[in-house]
């Protein structure tokens with residue numbers, strides 16, 4: 001078990017942590033402080049054996065920030081719209097949740113004016129093989145850049161919109177989940193800093209260099225894409241990566257402001273041994289530790 005985490009602080013802590021002996025359903029403020037402290041130090045935290053109903057999951061997520069229902073309205077949980085279903089189970093020819101559509105490096109909701117600060121995933125059903133989520137530590141990637149490079153990046157604003165810059169082809173397994181025509185009409189361009197100082201810790205990280213980033217304010221398109229691609233290659237090196245293999249009951253939380261992540265491709269389920277059902281909630285803003 002990790003030592004008791006005080007309030008979040010910038011530290012060169014290892015990327016990713018497993019927290020043991022906690023149940024987030026207990027509504028204990030000390031549990032929340034432990035989880036938030038670990039999240040901000042380690043950027044990805046996993047808690048095993050979490051017994052959570054969908055309503056309890058939403059209640060805990062509300063303590064981590066403001067839950068944001070996903071743009072794919074038809075893939076939300078029928079009783080709890082804050083929950084997005086992730087699944088390889090098909091009914092009547094359609095996956096019951098997001099199936100493909102996240103198997104590329106991205107950060108959640110970076111295409112919105114206020115991006116998701118954290119994402120929480122509760123694993124209900126996991127395949128015997130595969131289905132891992134990969135993560136990249138964007139604070140470590142930023143800190144590994146030469147000082148002159150870091151100075152050049154300071155102040156740059158990146159243009160984001162829904163999609164995957166590296167694979168815009170609809171129907172490809174590594175593109176973003178296709179939108180309906182109505183959803184496409186709602187897409188807007190937004191801007192986010194390329195170098196983001198974390199609002200809780202102040203620690204700087206590369207933000208959104210893969211996925212929804214399509215340009216940089218003041219740079220020609222080819223120069224912007226070249227710089228974003230270079231930073232993506234740098235940040236997604238194996239030395240900045242870790243993966244999480246889910247067990248049923250896992251609650252995994254990642255800090256979207258300091259990580260990239262990618263789902264691994266899995267095939268449609270044929271039965272219980274290879275079925276996957278995860279509940280996901282993304283939140284905006286910071287946890288209210290005083291509440």
Ligand SMILES: [Fe+2]
Pocket residue numbers: 102106107108261
């Ligand atoms: Fe995602």
